[in-house]
Amino acid sequence: MFLTDYIRTVYKGVRSLLTGMKTTGYYFTHARKEIKTEEYPDNRATLTMFDRFKGEVVMPHDENNEHRCTGCQACEIACPNGTIKIITKQELQPDGKKKKAIDTFVYHLELCTMCNLCVVACPSDAIKMAQTFEHSVYDKKQLKKVLNNPGSKIMEGVE
Amino acid sequence: MNLLLTISFSSVASGIHNWLVSTIPNELLAKSVEMVIAGICLLLFLVPLCFILGYMERKVAGFMQMRYGPNRVGPYGSLQIVADTVKLVMKEGLTPTGSDKFLFNLAPVIMVVTCMLVLAPIAFAKDFQIWDINIGVLYVSAISSLAVIGILMAGWSSYNKYSLLGAMRSGAQIVSYELSVGLSLISIVILTGSLKMSDIVMSQETGWWIIRGHIPVIISFVIFVIASTAEINRAPFDLAEAEQELTAGFHTEYAGMKFAMFLLAEYINLFIVSAIAATLFLGGWMPFHIGHWQEFNHIMDFVPSSLWFLGKTFFIIFIIMQFRWTFPRLRVDQLLTLEWKYLLPISMVNTILVTVMAIMGWHF
Numbered sequence: 305m306f307l308t309d310y311i312r313t314v315y316k317g318v319r320s321l322l323t324g325m326k327t328t329g330y331y332f333t334h335a336r337k338e339i340k341t342e343e344y345p346d347n348r349a350t351l352t353m354f355d356r357f358k359g360e361v362v363m364p365h366d367e368n369n370e371h372r373c374t375g376c377q378a379c380e381i382a383c384p385n386g387t388i389k390i391i392t393k394q395e396l397q398p399d400g401k402k403k404k405a406i407d408t409f410v411y412h413l414e415l416c417t418m419c420n421l422c423v424v425a426c427p428s429d430a431i432k433m434a435q436t437f438e439h440s441v442y443d444k445k446q447l448k449k450v451l452n453n454p455g456s457k458i459m460e461g462v463e
Numbered sequence: 464m465n466l467l468l469t470i471s472f473s474s475v476a477s478g479i480h481n482w483l484v485s486t487i488p489n490e491l492l493a494k495s496v497e498m499v500i501a502g503i504c505l506l507l508f509l510v511p512l513c514f515i516l517g518y519m520e521r522k523v524a525g526f527m528q529m530r531y532g533p534n535r536v537g538p539y540g541s542l543q544i545v546a547d548t549v550k551l552v553m554k555e556g557l558t559p560t561g562s563d564k565f566l567f568n569l570a571p572v573i574m575v576v577t578c579m580l581v582l583a584p585i586a587f588a589k590d591f592q593i594w595d596i597n598i599g600v601l602y603v604s605a606i607s608s609l610a611v612i613g614i615l616m617a618g619w620s621s622y623n624k625y626s627l628l629g630a631m632r633s634g635a636q637i638v639s640y641e642l643s644v645g646l647s648l649i650s651i652v653i654l655t656g657s658l659k660m661s662d663i664v665m666s667q668e669t670g671w672w673i674i675r676g677h678i679p680v681i682i683s684f685v686i687f688v689i690a691s692t693a694e695i696n697r698a699p700f701d702l703a704e705a706e707q708e709l710t711a712g713f714h715t716e717y718a719g720m721k722f723a724m725f726l727l728a729e730y731i732n733l734f735i736v737s738a739i740a741a742t743l744f745l746g747g748w749m750p751f752h753i754g755h756w757q758e759f760n761h762i763m764d765f766v767p768s769s770l771w772f773l774g775k776t777f778f779i780i781f782i783i784m785q786f787r788w789t790f791p792r793l794r795v796d797q798l799l800t801l802e803w804k805y806l807l808p809i810s811m812v813n814t815i816l817v818t819v820m821a822i823m824g825w826h827f
């Protein structure tokens with residue numbers, strides 16, 4: 305009884321070790337195919353980041369220089385770091401009424417932790433995370449960005 | 464081409480020997496000059512060997528973990544190890560206050576010297592051996608267990624609890640695994656009937672022991688490789704260093720050249736262990752021979768014996784490296800369980816098996 309248990313342990317141990325060695329042996333012999341390393345500065349031209357990579361917050365604009373931001377400030381409230389400052393203005397509608405609209409969307413890249421909370425909070429899908437990551441600059445001031453393009457206005461039909 | 468084939472290491476060695484004896488009349492002087500030459504040759508062989516092993520280890524590790532390993536300095540990163548050596552040499556060789564200065568500085572020297580001593584009876588090629596002592600195997604196992612003195616010395620003199628713990632662990636480890644190593648060496652000694660390295664190699668002329676001795680010799684080969692991996696403190700048995708819990712174990716306090724010596728000793732030990740396994744189980748420099756097929760054996764003889772030796776040695780080095788990059792590390796109690804409950808009983812039974820096999824002549 306004891307002996308069979310003993311032999312079984314030895315057998316199981318040896319087998320699992322050999323399984324491990326088979327795996328690493330496969331990686332070694334198929335190194336060309338299996339290597340996952342991105343040789344970053346060398347492959348800069350062809351490098352594509354994966355979809356869910358969070359590099360910085362951007363505000364997409366369409367071809368008419370229109371964005372979807374209503375200036376509701378939900379993102380500013382959602383941000384845990386105070387990264388976003390939204391400066392609003394009152395805009396005159398064609399029907400004579402005044403309406404709150406965005407003047408400047410200030411984004412401090414140096415404070416952002418890429419947590420994605422602002423993107424989730426936005427009710428009108430105005431902002432998203434971009435895949436860029438080469439953010440280093442020599443002057444800290446350059447990290448403060450205005451996300452809405454100059455002269456842009458809100459897209460038709462976005463409330 | 465013909466000339467190249469006739470030049471071998473042994474002819475070069477005996478040529479130098481004859482020339483020395485004829486030019487230097489004093490026999491003692493000639494002997495000592497010869498020894499110095501042998502020592503220099505050994506160093507010239509070992510330092511590049513350690514570079515190659517260091518490079519090989521990083522590449523093997525890289526490939527097994529799906530990355531490239533060093534690939535920036537020199538073609539395919541081959542000069543990385545040179546850059547690292549330069550870095551180590553430039554560093555300050557610190558001796559901590561409170562440490563035992565004499566022992567602290569002596570320990571790395573002892574490590575390197577003991578492992579260079581073990582190289583003496585190893586046959587690198589046909590008739591090319593520094594010292595063909597008639598108790599070669601015994602000598603090897605006796606001297607290689609001296610390495611623990613260097614480790615204990617380093618750990619004790621460092622005045623650091625991590626170092627001391629690492630050294631004590633390695634003491635327990637080497638004392639236990641020595642037994643399995645010894646017993647698996649004995650199985651070949653039983654089959655050969657000699658402790659002399661050259662006899663052991665010659666006895667494999669009709670086939671390597673691992674083939675001729677079939678199952679029992681394969682078992683003792685496996686046990687030898689496992690136990691000697693533990694004896695040279697390599698992962699998965701690197702409890703003396705134990706990066707995860709003891710920072711660097713017995714060489715925590717070492718830096719610069721002294722640390723480089725530990726590294727050198729580690730790689731020389733790796734080479735020695737593999738060379739001994741290759742000599743005893745895979746025939747050393749003996750080409751691949753099958754029984755009495757004269758034609759086949761003759762074709763195999765065309766490959767130089769030194770290449771056979773190095774090829775087999777590097778094969779075993781590769782396996783030991785693969786161990787390191789495949790298996791998780793053992794805990795102290797698991798380490799001792801493995802030795803006392805598994806390796807030792809199995810190798811004891813195996814020794815009996817080999818003895819019976821040798822008496823009955825059940826091998827090829």
Ligand code: SF4
Pocket residue numbers: 361382383384385386387388415416417418419420421422423
């Ligand atoms: S990603 Fe996070 S930290 Fe950055 S702006 Fe959005 S909410 Fe703030």
Ligand code: SF4
Pocket residue numbers: 372373374375376377378379380390425426427428429430431
């Ligand atoms: S980006 Fe979205 S959440 Fe932020 S102010 Fe504009 S619409 Fe509101």
